[in-house]
Amino acid sequence: MAMGHGTVSAEECPFCGRVERGEYDQWDAHNVAFIPLRPVTPGHFLVVSRAHVDSALASAEATGLAFAFAVRMARLVRLEHVNFITSAGEHATQTVRHLHVHVVPRSEGDGLPLPWTGQER
Numbered sequence: 001m002a003m004g005h006g007t008v009s010a011e012e013c014p015f016c017g018r019v020e021r022g023e024y025d026q027w028d029a030h031n032v033a034f035i036p037l038r039p040v041t042p043g044h045f046l047v048v049s050r051a052h053v054d055s056a057l058a059s060a061e062a063t064g065l066a067f068a069f070a071v072r073m074a075r076l077v078r079l080e081h082v083n084f085i086t087s088a089g090e091h092a093t094q095t096v097r098h099l100h101v102h103v104v105p106r107s108e109g110d111g112l113p114l115p116w117t118g119q120e121r
């Protein structure tokens, strides 16, 4: 599968570095999963594409594969209340320029400020 979004070295991209060093807990042919540095709720994990893809906007195919893997992992650990979140672009709060999906388990009263509708501008 050709992603065609240029070559980015592991030093330039922290997620390419993790993939290259094998620093992940779960994986399939297209994605890896690991616990982020600062989980926002217990069980929060990240799904990261093996290929360097800038964001969800850069490849519908890679994004679809990442979400499919995220759902399979969520079902595997029997999540019933969960946010699947990806951000594209810095003004959409994307911090690492490499496609990733946050899988955030939710529970009543966990205090995470989602949904964000109704917040003042």
Ligand SMILES: [Zn+2]
Pocket: 008, 013, 014, 015, 016, 017, 051, 052, 053, 097, 098
């Ligand atoms: Zn990367």
